[in-house]
Amino acid sequence: MDVLLNPAYAALTGPHAGFAQVRGEVRVYPLDVAPFLGLPDEPSEQDWADAAALIGPGRVVAIKHPDLVVPGSFKVDLTIDLVQFVAPAGLGAEDAELVALGPDDVPEMLSLVALTDPGPFRARTIELGSYLGLRQDGVLIAMAGERYQIPGYTEISAVCTHPDHRGRGLATRLIRAVAAGIEQRGDRPFLHTGTANLPAIRVYEHLGFTLSNRTKVTVLQIV
Known part of the structure; x- marks a missing residue:
């Protein structure tokens, strides 16, 4: 497979x-x-x-x-x-206004995730890869980072923007900046979103992402 x-x-x-x-x-x-x-x-x-x-x-x-x-x-x-998209070559673009996020930022990151629900993000998720954020007046208003790292690919994940700051292209900036770091390692960025998340799909398609797979996420536990 x-x-x-x-x-x-x-x-x-x-x-x-x-x-x-x-x-x-x-x-x-x-x-x-x-x-x-x-x-x-x-x-x-x-x-x-x-x-x-x-x-x-x-x-x-x-x-x-x-x-x-x-x-x-x-x-x-x-x-x-879910739909899965793979980034086009050369998507990455560094962004000097974005800051690297670390363990001290996790409480704010968890608060932003709770507000925006971009998918699973937990206290140690930040250990899976690099995360970038944008602050305004010292407050974290948007972020994105890396989750799955597999041979040849790294997933862009936790792309989220505070509702008060949407419509400014922040997700696009963050995706391209995270992609830049992935490309520098020689990997290709990919990501997932729900089939019903049409605004996100439009952003990804506008950036040149192409559909790689249709899949599902199944949440389960032992009976």
Whole structure:
């Protein structure tokens, strides 16, 4: 399978292996880093049993996979249709007004995420890659950064702008700036969004992103 169709597994068996909690062939990020479970492309009964033992009761995890058959030992809480886009060559553009975000910025980042809901972002998500932000009068009003790192690609994630500052092109600036760092490492940027998020899709298409896959995110837990 194309690594882009199974990004959590590709990351956790590749560049993000140092984060992986492991049982058999199954991988998962620590709870405070990301909710994503990594399964082989065609998970076996043993893989599902190892996943259940690894995550334990009560923990909610998410899997990005286009066609996942979930066994009855798991409860599916939610399934969301996603589109995945890959950036055009040369998208990156550095932006001197943006600032690098670090651990001291995490409380503000979590507040901005709670307000805008760009997708999962937790206390240690910032450890997965570089994050950039824009401040106005000292207040963080927009940010974006890197999440999955897989062979040849890095995901742009947590793209969000405070509602009071939308319509100023801040998301575009942040995407291009994050892309610049990814391209400097020799990787190609990619990203995901929900099929219903038409404003975001229009931004990505305007920037020259091309559709690479249609997939799903499945949120589940042990019954």
